[in-house]
Amino acid sequence: DESSKLINNPYDSHPDRELLTLQAKTELIFAAQEDLQKLSEESKEIQNLQPCAEIGGLKNIESHYPALSKLETIHVNQLQETNNVSDKINKLIDDYNSLINTLSEVFLSWDGLLAAAELKVSEVERSRNQA
Known part of the structure; x- marks a missing residue:
């Protein structure tokens, strides 16, 4: 399935990734879940603020x-x-x-x-x- 492809990238030949089990990779993803959510929220905020940077004096800085x-x-x-x-x-x-x-x-x-x-x-x- 798609998540398996992301976790086990066939083009990634880094030896440490091959040593990790699926369980270990899943735990790593769950451990990074908070950071990923925060990154997602910040990305949305940047997208929402993008129009503000394009109007007014910032456009022709x-x-x-x-x-x-x-x-x-x-x-x-x-x-x-x-x-x-x-x-x-x-x-x-x-x-x-x-x-x-x-x-x-x-x-x-x-x-x-x-x-x-x-x-x-x-x-x-x-x-x-x-x-």
């Missing part, structure tokens, strides 16, 4: 290639500009952070000098008060 090429060039240029601006902003932030760190170190140094000067003044005042 090649005619849009020049416009897409121009847009792609513009997009690449804008991306480069964006990267340049981003690099400049990062440099400005790094410069700002470096300046703030330097100012902080200067202020800490001045604070240390002022604290030492105040200590000396208080020692001098104390020594005057005791004398």
Whole structure:
């Protein structure tokens, strides 16, 4: 019968297929049944959606290639500009952070000098008060 011809293809001389019994082949087909049904459903869905691809802008998609090429060039240029601006902003932030760190170190140094000067003044005042 027809299913027997499909299972035992006379033109297929693969040695592994000849070793399988009819029972083993049947089990393989039943094991793949879910996948085959899913494939069948997806094939039907593709056939149902085929008319959608043939109408509207998708039908003449090649005619849009020049416009897409121009847009792609513009997009690449804008991306480069964006990267340049981003690099400049990062440099400005790094410069700002470096300046703030330097100012902080200067202020800490001045604070240390002022604290030492105040200590000396208080020692001098104390020594005057005791004398």
